[in-house]
Amino acid sequence: MGANSSIEKVIMFDGVCNLCNGAVLFVIKRDAKAVFHFAALQSDFGKKQLNELGVSRTNFDTIILLKEGKVYKKSNAALEIAKELNGLWPMLYVFKIIPSFIRDAVYNTIANNRYKWFGKKDSCMLPTPELQARFVR
Numbered sequence: 485m486g487a488n489s490s491i492e493k494v495i496m497f498d499g500v501c502n503l504c505n506g507a508v509l510f511v512i513k514r515d516a517k518a519v520f521h522f523a524a525l526q527s528d529f530g531k532k533q534l535n536e537l538g539v540s541r542t543n544f545d546t547i548i549l550l551k552e553g554k555v556y557k558k559s560n561a562a563l564e565i566a567k568e569l570n571g572l573w574p575m576l577y578v579f580k581i582i583p584s585f586i587r588d589a590v591y592n593t594i595a596n597n598r599y600k601w602f603g604k605k606d607s608c609m610l611p612t613p614e615l616q617a618r619f620v621r
Contacts, residue, residue: 491521492519492552493519493520493521493549493551493568494521494522494523494549494550494551494620495547495548495561496522496523496524496525496533496534496547496548497522497523497524497525498524498525498526498544498545499524499525499526499527499530499544499605500605500606501544501602501605502603502604502605503594503598503602504598507547508522511565512615515568515570518618520568520618521618521620522618522619523620523621525544527620527621529621533550537555539557545592545595546561546595547561547562547565549565551564558584558591558595559588559591560584562591563576563579563580563587
């Protein structure tokens with residue numbers, strides 16, 4: 485990850501999606517150890533990673549987790565993230581027993597309708613000064 489090689493867990497998200505921005509804030513509130521960093525898929529870092537992963541740089545319909553050298557997408561990313569949160573959220577990891585093609589079908593339905601159901605912004609979210617260190621550019 486270049487200049488950010490010391491960062492081991494990066495959540496890459498659609499920076500203009502209201503649902504995605506809400507999910508980032510949800511994770512921040514439940515990530516007491518601050519293990520996650522964040523990058524909009526539209527950011528320079530995001531575009532570079534998408535290019536390296538061979539993922540579309542125009543269709544931002546998936547959350548991507550870069551974790552300790554591995555890449556997780558869609559429902560696998562969501563479950564890996566939940567596993568590290570405070571509270572009862574790690575219990576969601578039990579859904580790993582459901583085949584990913586079934587989990588991803590539900591994920592895709594939400595992802596394909598996220599702008600219609602939750603709306604979108606004209607530009608990416610700007611983190612508060614307190615949170616800027618957790619965002620990769």
